[in-house]
Amino acid sequence: KQEVTQIPAALSVPEGENLVLNCSFTDSAIYNLQWFRQDPGKGLTSLLLIQSSQREQTSGRLNASLDKSSGRSTLYIAASQPGDSATYLCCGAGSYQLTFGKGTKLSVIP
Amino acid sequence: DAMVIQNPRYQVTQFGKPVTLSCSQTLNHNVMYWYQQKSSQAPKLLFHYYDKDFNNEADTPDNFQSRRPNTSFCFLDIRSPGLGDTAMYLCATSRDDRGYTFGSGTRLTVV
Numbered sequence: 001k002q003e004v005t006q007i008p009a010a011l012s013v014p015e016g017e018n019l020v021l022n023c024s025f026t027d028s029a030i031y032n033l034q035w036f037r038q039d040p041g042k043g044l045t046s047l048l049l050i051q052s053s054q055r056e057q058t059s060g061r062l063n064a065s066l067d068k069s070s071g072r073s074t075l076y077i078a079a080s081q082p083g084d085s086a087t088y089l090c091c092g093a094g095s096y097q098l099t100f101g102k103g104t105k106l107s108v109i110p
Numbered sequence: 111d112a113m114v115i116q117n118p119r120y121q122v123t124q125f126g127k128p129v130t131l132s133c134s135q136t137l138n139h140n141v142m143y144w145y146q147q148k149s150s151q152a153p154k155l156l157f158h159y160y161d162k163d164f165n166n167e168a169d170t171p172d173n174f175q176s177r178r179p180n181t182s183f184c185f186l187d188i189r190s191p192g193l194g195d196t197a198m199y200l201c202a203t204s205r206d207d208r209g210y211t212f213g214s215g216t217r218l219t220v221v
Contacts, residue, residue, distance in 0.1 A: 031207050032208065032209065034210060036212070041198075041217065042215065043116075043200055043214040043215040044153070044200065044212040045212070046209070046210065046211060049209040089152070091210075093207060093210065095207070096141060096143075096158055096160065096165070096204075096207055097155055098153075098155070098202075098210060100152035100153055102151075103152065
């Protein structure tokens with residue numbers, strides 16, 4: 001059974017800092033890995049999707065990597081902004097089921 | 111824009127009174143999912159439809175049912191809501207197993 005762990009559980013940084021969110025998963029037979037953002041009381045917004053054959057994806061200030069052999073993914077956020085404050089969820093996909101980590105709650109302080 | 115739309119955005123229902131949540135999609139994705147997310151927890155899969163085939167998770171209570179009358183729509187029926195069913199309900203879609211798109215969710219409160 002796939003398990004996804006996210007470290008840290010919470011992170012507070014000053015505006016402008018670069019930061020890395022970490023995710024590890026137990027089953028390397030992952031189909032793809034997807035990072036989501038969730039604002040309080042809202043749904044999930046997809047940030048980046050990495051297929052199992054890929055090693056990274058980039059969108060604007062966001063870069064996500066995937067290392068299946070070590071069971072790790074990272075989400076890099078460059079030049080953080082207060083609007084980046086949210087909970088970030090790492091999710092492993094396979095067999096029509098997403099396995100979620102518990103998330104990293106990010107606060108970017110102006 | 112192609113998207114996943116959930117209605118209503120907020121729903122308050124009385125204990126034991128049946129309630130239906132709806133989800134529609136314009137992505138023409140063949141798979142639709144319902145997730146339950148309680149406060150400060152990760153979303154939990156209730157069931158999914160692969161085309162017309164219904165797949166229930168083993169630990170989903172019988173109180174939860176779903177209908178998918180066509181490709182675009184999927185409904186979540188809670189037959190007799192309990193206080194413990196207060197949660198955010200999230201609908202998601204995918205084309206086979208390739209990336210998921212979520213709706214904005216319905217926040218259900220059982221009183």
